[in-house]
Amino acid sequence: MTIEKLSLLFLLFITYSFIGWCMEVGCKLVELKKFINRGFLIGPYCPIYGWGCILIIILLNKYTNDPLVLFIMAIVICSILEYFTSYFMEKLFKARWWDYSRRKFNINGRICLETMIPFGLLGCLIMYFVNPFFVSIYSKIPSNILIIISSVLFTIFLTDNIISYTIMFKMKIPKIKISKDSTEEITEYVRSILAKRSFLYKRLMKAYPNMKILRNKVMSINNDIDNINQY
Numbered sequence: 001m002t003i004e005k006l007s008l009l010f011l012l013f014i015t016y017s018f019i020g021w022c023m024e025v026g027c028k029l030v031e032l033k034k035f036i037n038r039g040f041l042i043g044p045y046c047p048i049y050g051w052g053c054i055l056i057i058i059l060l061n062k063y064t065n066d067p068l069v070l071f072i073m074a075i076v077i078c079s080i081l082e083y084f085t086s087y088f089m090e091k092l093f094k095a096r097w098w099d100y101s102r103r104k105f106n107i108n109g110r111i112c113l114e115t116m117i118p119f120g121l122l123g124c125l126i127m128y129f130v131n132p133f134f135v136s137i138y139s140k141i142p143s144n145i146l147i148i149i150s151s152v153l154f155t156i157f158l159t160d161n162i163i164s165y166t167i168m169f170k171m172k173i174p175k176i177k178i179s180k181d182s183t184e185e186i187t188e189y190v191r192s193i194l195a196k197r198s199f200l201y202k203r204l205m206k207a208y209p210n211m212k213i214l215r216n217k218v219m220s221i222n223n224d225i226d227n228i229n230q231y
Contacts, residue, residue, distance in 0.1 A: 004143045007150035011138055012057070012131070013050040014153050020049020041164045043156065048085050052078045056123050057131055064127055074123020079111045086110040093169075 024038035024046055039046040055077050063070040087110065090096050101109035138146065 003147060007143075007147045008135070008138055009054060010150045010154060011146070012134060013047075013054050014045060014157065015050075015134055016053035016126075017045035017047050017050030020046040023049070041160050043160050045157075048081065052081050052119075053126055053131075055081065056126055060123065060127060067124060067128075070127060071120040071124055075116050075120040078119035078123065079116050082115070083107065083110045 021039055021044045025036065028034075028036045028038060037044070041047070056074055059077060060070055060073050063073055086096070086098065096109075099109045100106040100112035100115070103112040103114050105114075106112035141149070
């Protein structure tokens, strides 16, 4: 694959990651009536959307003559991507970034039928309308300019990933002393500790208020309380 094609693919990746971020922010805006910067990266993009769209573009191009097959395959690809992204991020960071356990027809809370159907619809929308539109625009950009733009964006994106992943690996909540059993108070206390840290910690807490790291910490503190009460 030539450098020009790689640059075009990366530009498409960033574009769809940004659109995915806009969708996430928009949904939370409707749900909570306030702006929340979704995703744990600093910049305005959610890479899982970018990867999903790129996989659809690369793997499903040969199915564009059959909308039904394209719809089903888009569901399969995006569901597999979402499931294993959730799994590996949880193993890596000890935190559950999304949880569909309360929704019907879910698999381990990582994917559910309610999100799978939109995957298929979005896959068809991308292949028939959205991607041809962006490709037609980006193809008009001179090759050298396209490479420069993609290189700059890649540098920013890579730096963002390094900083954000470093912060996530260092996100450790200090041990606190507590003398009574009150899960709500403990959770709020842990939140207040994180709130005193850098704006990146604060952003993560706002983007993912129910991260399992909090629940794990609360359980750990409750266990300490139980041990204290035994004496």
